[in-house]
Amino acid sequence: MRQIEPATQAVSADDTGPSAPAHPLGRRAALVGGLVLAAGLLALVAMASVALGARAMPLSTVLEAFLAPGASSDHTVIRELRVPRTLLGILVGASLGLAGALMQSLTRNPLADPGLLGINEGAALGVTLALAVFGLSDPTVYVWFAFAGAALASVAVYSLGASGRSGAGPVRLALAGIAVGMVFTAASSAVLRMDTETYDRMRFWLAGSLAGQTADTLMRLAPFMIAGLVLGLLVGRPLNMLSLGDDAGKALGVAVNRTRVVTAVAVTLLCGAATAAAGPLWFVGLAVPHAVRAVVGHDQRWVLPYSALVAPVLLLAADVVGRLIARPGEVQVGIMCAVLGAPVFILMTRRRRLAAL
Numbered sequence: 001m002r003q004i005e006p007a008t009q010a011v012s013a014d015d016t017g018p019s020a021p022a023h024p025l026g027r028r029a030a031l032v033g034g035l036v037l038a039a040g041l042l043a044l045v046a047m048a049s050v051a052l053g054a055r056a057m058p059l060s061t062v063l064e065a066f067l068a069p070g071a072s073s074d075h076t077v078i079r080e081l082r083v084p085r086t087l088l089g090i091l092v093g094a095s096l097g098l099a100g101a102l103m104q105s106l107t108r109n110p111l112a113d114p115g116l117l118g119i120n121e122g123a124a125l126g127v128t129l130a131l132a133v134f135g136l137s138d139p140t141v142y143v144w145f146a147f148a149g150a151a152l153a154s155v156a157v158y159s160l161g162a163s164g165r166s167g168a169g170p171v172r173l174a175l176a177g178i179a180v181g182m183v184f185t186a187a188s189s190a191v192l193r194m195d196t197e198t199y200d201r202m203r204f205w206l207a208g209s210l211a212g213q214t215a216d217t218l219m220r221l222a223p224f225m226i227a228g229l230v231l232g233l234l235v236g237r238p239l240n241m242l243s244l245g246d247d248a249g250k251a252l253g254v255a256v257n258r259t260r261v262v263t264a265v266a267v268t269l270l271c272g273a274a275t276a277a278a279g280p281l282w283f284v285g286l287a288v289p290h291a292v293r294a295v296v297g298h299d300q301r302w303v304l305p306y307s308a309l310v311a312p313v314l315l316l317a318a319d320v321v322g323r324l325i326a327r328p329g330e331v332q333v334g335i336m337c338a339v340l341g342a343p344v345f346i347l348m349t350r351r352r353r354l355a356a357l
Contacts, residue, residue, distance in 0.1 A: 031302050034295070038309040042090070045316045049086040050078060052320050054328045084215040089319055089333075090312040091218075091225045092210070092278045095270035097311020098232045100285025101292070101303050102270075105239045106263050109173050113286035114271045117177030120282070121184040122153025123275035124206065128188040132198040139220045139276060147272035149184070154264065156180050205279040208334015210319055213277065221277045228269030229308060235263050236301035243298070281334050283341025284311050314340065 051062050057074055064070070065078040096114055103112035114120045126149025130142035160176035188206070192199040204211065238259040242249040246256050274281070292306040318336035325331060 031296060035305060035309065038306065038313070042309055042313050042316075045313050045320070046086050046090065048320050049089065049316045050082045053077075053082065053323045054330065080215065084218045085210050085213055085319075086316065088213050088218050088221075088277055089210050089316045091222055092274045092281070093284060093312025093315030094229060094308040095225045095274040096281060096284040096315070097288045097307040097309075098229060098304060099267045099270040099274075100311075101289035101300070101307040102232050102235070102239075102263050102267055103285070104289055105243070105300050105303070106260065107173060108243070110290070111171075111174040111286070113283070114267075114274075115181070115280060115282035116174060116286060117157050118153045118179075118181030118184060119150045119157075119177075119267070119271045120275050120280035121181040121188075122149035122151075122156075123147070123272045124280045125149045125184040125188045126152075126272075127205075127276055128191050128198075128202065131202065132191050132195045139217050143221060143224060143273055143276040146276040147268055150268050150272040150275070153180055153184060154268070204332060207332040208279040208281040208337065209332040210278050211330065211332070217277065221273050224269050224273035225277075228266045228273065231262055231266035232270065233304055233308070235259055235266070236299075236304045239263070239300040243300075279334060281315075281337055283337050284315055287341045288314060 047059075047062070051057050051059060055074075055077070057078065061074050062078060065075040069075050069079060099114050099119075100112065103114070103117065104110060106112075111117075123146040126145035126147070127142050129149075130136040130145040136142045136145070157173060157177045157180050160180065161173035192202065192206075238249070238254045241252045241254045242256065242259060244252070249256055249259075288311040289303060289307045292303055292310055296302045296306055315333065315337065318340055319333040322331035322333055322336040
């Protein structure tokens with residue numbers, strides 16, 4: 001039986017990765033330049049998200065909506081619909097990309113992803129119960145149900161994946177995540193089938209969508225995602241040391257349990273808030289960290305911020321394409337992410353030779 005390559009390689013506390021060149025200052029400058037380039041690309045995609053949609057608007061109209069806002073319908077659409085949608089897409093994408101990178105590093109599992117491991121489905125079940133059973137429609141209230149569902153899914157997947165003599169291997173965790181996700185999805189569907197009114201409200205959300213989100217939703221959910229982003233970015237160095245193993249990490253001064261708890265809290269905040277905002281989204285947290293590591297190496301101090309910048313580029317690009325190909329309607333971003341992410345996932349499985357297991 002062939003073994004899957006680990007998601008991360010062991011790196012020293014002061015190394016930038018297994019492929020670091022002999023001139024660390026030049027390497028660091030290149031990586032910083034890459035971050036600036038990714039941020040610039042994100043800004044371009046964000047502008048496209050504001051300007052393009054069911055009705056294309058020239059750049060001059062977009063600028064007027066910010067610099068000299070008026071009462072025209074174009075300005076209203078830009079300020080009240082497209083700008084909140086774009087900002088929410090940035091936060092949701094950053095949250096899912098960072099959550100995927102954190103999970104892959106902590107579990108040393110190349111298949112770790114908020115969708116594949118059932119965490120998004122757990123959060124979705126929490127939101128479904130909040131809306132259908134308890135009648136809660138305030139995002140700041142039902143987001144706590146999303147957190148509870150995400151945490152429950154994490155515990156269930158790890159418990160199932162770690163049972164048995166072989167322990168929590170990558171394939172066992174992936175299979176446990178798929179099983180738990182299917183159970184939670186079935187539970188959500190059963191609840192919604194008994195409440196058609198709630199189903200009508202949630203059917204686009206369940207497919208994964210940024211449509212219809214207002215500035216109020218953004219302001220209510222953004223603090224949770226920002227808190228998760230800050231926590232996640234702070235654990236890059238400890239995760240590097242833990243890649244050497246728990247014993248080596250302890251010898252290097254890492255508080256192993258605290259690092260795991262902080263990472264788990266960050267993942268729960270990121271996945272719960274992102275799912276509450278946009279529904280369950282697949283492949284963003286899986287594909288982006290792998291693509292990032294192919295460019296920057298395995299140092300989590302770089303993988304984490306790169307993932308947080310590149311993932312919203314993918315999400316917003318998918319959202320824009322979904323709006324353009326189905327005018328005057330749109331294809332939900334969750335569907336577009338699956339269409340764009342599935343080929344990457346297939347390529348990854350072929351390279352990892354999962355079929356040989």
